[in-house]
Amino acid sequence: MVNEAFELHTEACAHLAGLRSDDRAYNTQRTYAGRIALYLSYCTKNAVDWTRPSLAQLMAMMRWLVDELLPPRGHRPHPEPRFRNKGTANAIMGTVGEFLSWSALQGWVPQTVVSQLVQPKFLHYTPPGFDPGENGQYRTVKERRIKCRVAVPGYEWLSDEQLRTVADCTTHARDQFLVSLLAVTGMRIGEGLGLRREAMHFLPDSASLGCRIEGPHVHVRRRLNSNNAYAKSHHPRWIPVESETVALYADYRYEREVVPAVCAWPACG
Incomplete structure (x- = not known):
């Protein structure tokens, strides 16, 4: 992964190498690379230190992902405007969170940055087979703090x-x-x-x-x-x-x- 001057981003390249070592699928590696590059580009353009983003800055990036006008496809004379949907924005921010968490383990990102990415959530309804613990202590789990609310899509299949x-x-x-x-x-x-x-x-x-x-x-x-x-x-x-x-x-x-x-x-x- 390189910047506009074709300089390698050491930490991002190390993370991608870790994905390969973990035997992650090739398409997963390629998708993660694009999402991390998008995060680093956003930080550079908006003068954000990628190793120390605040919660407000990460939430601003989430809004930007949804509001950004994407380039048109094809060569139509009057193309309709294209935007990312909220599900795609959630997936990108999930990858960013994983990259920051991994970087924190390497000592490149403060642990305080990672801790702000999640918040406690009490499970009022548990899935089948879930062990809530004797006193319900396992009902409180961690969930992502930065995410858009999206409707769960139904299954689609061809007739x-x-x-x-x-x-x-x-x-x-x-x-x-x-x-x-x-x-x-x-x-x-x-x-x-x-x-x-x-x-x-x-x-x-x-x-x-x-x-x-x-x-x-x-x-x-x-x-x-x-x-x-x-x-x-x-x-x-x-x-x-x-x-x-x-x-x-x-x-x-x-x-x-x-x-x-x-x-x-x-x-x-």
Whole structure:
């Protein structure tokens, strides 16, 4: 991470290196880098010492995140104004808080700066399985002090007709299989792109593959892939799939097998 003079920001670079050492997902590292750079740029522009921001200065940044006019997208003659939503502002300030807390552990930021980021909150309603303690001492937790109130969004999903429309837009069996796989399993795109053939257990009985799980399914594991696809979760899991997905995978394998034969034609060079 560099400034306008291309000088490295030592503390920010060290924090990003710590994220890599902690095996955080690549997309997470890239997102955090952009958010921390935004915080440092804001501090430079507004003459704020990034190691000692006051509560008022951090709250002013929160308001700025929501009120700032973002650059237009595309080249439309009369683009509509764009602003960050409150959920995005909360996510940015959450990353800033994590960066300041980590920097405090390194001795670069006073602990008083970190302590002002949170406040006590009493849980009147506890989630299932929560242990409040014998005298309710665990009902008081710490919550972020600087955040916007946002409504919890509902779940959104594509209808069967919309899924068919998306599948009909594909031009290769590979893409149609990927769309179907994501729709059936609900896995992340990085998890789908990171699957290997050894993870596809599409037989009724996978005992011959050394797997005791019955029925067609896929195994999702975090590992390094040549295409840089990366599963965000550290925990491996398996997900059942439908027979239609298995058929689409067979079509994809057939399409894949004929590619070398086509490319071996002299005209392909």
